[in-house]
Amino acid sequence: MRLLNYKTFLLLIMALNLTLYSWQCSSAKKELAVAQTQNVDFLIEQGKLFWEQRSDSSAIMKADHFLSLANEYRPRDFGPSVLYSRVLYFRAMFLEEDPGVKDSLFARGANAAKQSVMTHMEFQSIYKTAQGDSSFRVLAALTNAPRVLVPGLFWWATNQAWYLNSKPAMERLNHRELLEVIMHRIISLEPDFFYGGPYRFFGLFYSRIPGVELIQSKTYFEQALATHPDYMGNAVHMSEFYHQKAGNRDQFQIQLESVISTDPTTNPEILPENLFYQDRARLLLKQQSILFE
Secondary structure (H helix, E strand, O other), X not given: OHHHHHHHHHHHHHHHHHHHHHHHHHHHHHHHHHHHHHHHHHHHHHHHHHHOOOOOHHHHHHHXXXXXXXXXXOOOOHHHHHHHHHHHHHHHHHHOOOHHHHHHHHHHHHHHHHHHHHOOHHHHHHHHXXXXXXXXXXXXXXXXXXXXXXXXXXXXXXXXXXXXXXXXXXXXXXOHXXXXXXXXXXXXXXXXXXXXXXXXXXXXHOOOOOOOOHHHHHHHHHHHHHHOOOOHHHHHHHHHHHHHHHOOHHHHHHHHHHHHHOOOOOOHHHHHHHHHHHHHHHHHHHOHHHHOO
């Protein structure tokens, strides 16, 4: 009887130890999860902080660093992933000169925004009910994408288009349907997104697609300018892509000189972009004789 009680006692001790060990492991896992969440939140906050200082090229590099780490841990976190895509676009558009580096940044930016859209629960719910093969289902889901996905859609297509800008025409044509579906959906949901962004996109894109009448590029650029003349990218890209291709040298010069003489501080939210676009306008004017040979 005593032996039985002793065995029972040992079993109880072992059970208590196992319970305590299990509780400690569970507690440690919870603490680790909380710590990791706090660490990623810190990375995101630092990324946002340096993004707000993007007029300084060193700040944009730090924003890239912090947000890239956050994206590794939380690739499905929509807001930070979209911001990371925009940071990569900004670096490629305004800071990098090496064509290979620019292409890599645009490609990474497109992929980050694409993943933010494709893994979003609202996109997945539409995708799962669509018919056809995977490619058709993606297009169907994009055609019916909800408004909440607009930022991800925009930076996906914008980065992708700039990546394709230096590629052969056939490669741009191969992506035409996808990019048109995305941007037309944005126009139907939020046409003024990012200062007439969808119209600016088509103004640029249709100046680079074979078989599309150049007047379409002009029409879209004019629409972007009519709604958001304060965003200097609308005028700079119209000169760079439409006026140059159309051979409108006088309009090219007048428009870029107007950009340079305009006060860039009227809209503080896009002051960094406008300052860089003024630099781009100066560069394009210096290259004018080459561009219109």
